[in-house]
Amino acid sequence: MDFLQTPENQILVGVVVAVVAIGVGAVYLFSSKKSKACLHPEEFKEFKLVKRAQLSHNVAKFTFALPTPTSVLGLPIGQHISCRGKDGQGDDVTKPYTPTTLDSDVGHFELVIKMYPQGRMSHHFREMRVGDFLAVKGPKGRFKYQPGEVRAFGMLAGGSGITPMFQVARAILENPNDKTKVHLIYANVTSEDILLKEELDGLATNYPDQFKIYYVLNQPPEEWNGGVGFVSKEMIETHCPPPAQDVKILRCGPPPMNKAMAAHLEALGYAPEMQFQF
Numbered sequence: 001m002d003f004l005q006t007p008e009n010q011i012l013v014g015v016v017v018a019v020v021a022i023g024v025g026a027v028y029l030f031s032s033k034k035s036k037a038c039l040h041p042e043e044f045k046e047f048k049l050v051k052r053a054q055l056s057h058n059v060a061k062f063t064f065a066l067p068t069p070t071s072v073l074g075l076p077i078g079q080h081i082s083c084r085g086k087d088g089q090g091d092d093v094t095k096p097y098t099p100t101t102l103d104s105d106v107g108h109f110e111l112v113i114k115m116y117p118q119g120r121m122s123h124h125f126r127e128m129r130v131g132d133f134l135a136v137k138g139p140k141g142r143f144k145y146q147p148g149e150v151r152a153f154g155m156l157a158g159g160s161g162i163t164p165m166f167q168v169a170r171a172i173l174e175n176p177n178d179k180t181k182v183h184l185i186y187a188n189v190t191s192e193d194i195l196l197k198e199e200l201d202g203l204a205t206n207y208p209d210q211f212k213i214y215y216v217l218n219q220p221p222e223e224w225n226g227g228v229g230f231v232s233k234e235m236i237e238t239h240c241p242p243p244a245q246d247v248k249i250l251r252c253g254p255p256p257m258n259k260a261m262a263a264h265l266e267a268l269g270y271a272p273e274m275q276f277q278f
């Protein structure tokens with residue numbers, strides 16, 4: 001150990017040891033942060049229901065705890081999770097859902113669920129009580145949002161099809177470096193059916209230059225300044241960005257609506273690569 005006899009070499013060794021220690025610490029911190037993501041793409045993981053809030057006669061917000069207060073679900077923007085439950089006959093059923101929370105919301109995730117009287121997975125959610133566990137796997141989906149991938153999104157949502165749009169819109173608007181514009185058309189039967197209304201109106205108020213929303217109702221109340229009937233070609237023409245290579249139109253709604261929207265978009269000249277259906 002003659003090398004350590006001189007003060008210069010002792011300082012040099014000290015510096016090297018410190019640099020290595022900082023590096024190891026950084027790698028540990030980084031990997032432990034990463035390991036807090038909770039989803040597995042092939043394996044169902046169980047999450048405990050910690051809160052259930054009824055939002056209307058057939059819609060409820062379900063809050064699930066993640067393993068620790070700093071855990072994140074680990075869901076890329078634009079992707080969804082598969083939830084498994086039992087239908088009214090006791091048979092297994094698995095359906096896709098998009099949390100309304102992002103990975104910036106740590107320690108928990110939320111699902112806003114519309115429960116249909118005859119729906120198989122709806123039955124499972126209707127029966128769920130605080131303390132029960134939900135089996136979830138993911139991430140799933142062909143769409144993964146990258147900031148700046150387009151100049152503007154048009155979004156055509158119906159009913160519970162709002163949740164993937166809300167997730168993407170929130171991620172864009174809450175990122176100060178992302179200047180993407182979002183033009184959302186949201187269709188429902190009555191005004192009571194509009195999901196996340198307060199949150200959507202909040203986004204429109206807080207980001208007036210970046211986010212526009214146009215509500216459409218089949219059965220509007222007496223005083224109503226949105227659209228009436230089904231979403232038409234003219235409504236898309238007026239409220240969505242026109243076809244362009246740097247524009248994408250996202251669709252998510254009940255199957256008949258998706259079919260009608262695909263026909264409208266084709267007639268308006270949106271090429272297939274300018275469209276995506278969740």
Ligand SMILES: Cc1cc2nc3c(=O)[nH]c(=O)nc-3n(C[C@H](O)[C@H](O)[C@H](O)COP(=O)(O)OP(=O)(O)OC[C@H]3O[C@@H](n4cnc5c(N)ncnc54)[C@H](O)[C@@H]3O)c2cc1C
Nearest residue numbers: 095096097098113114116118119120121122160163254278
């Ligand atoms: C990517 C993605 C994300 C989704 N995210 C959410 C979400 O966050 N919250 C949510 O509530 N749903 C969401 N959905 C819809 C969800 O996956 C189920 O389709 C829905 O919960 C109905 O499932 P079910 O098994 O209860 O009904 P099913 O057993 O499939 O259907 C039974 C009956 O319910 C009615 N029904 C079912 N779906 C619809 C519909 N969309 N519109 C009108 N009537 C319908 C019909 O009458 C149908 O005959 C999402 C779908 C996709 C593709």
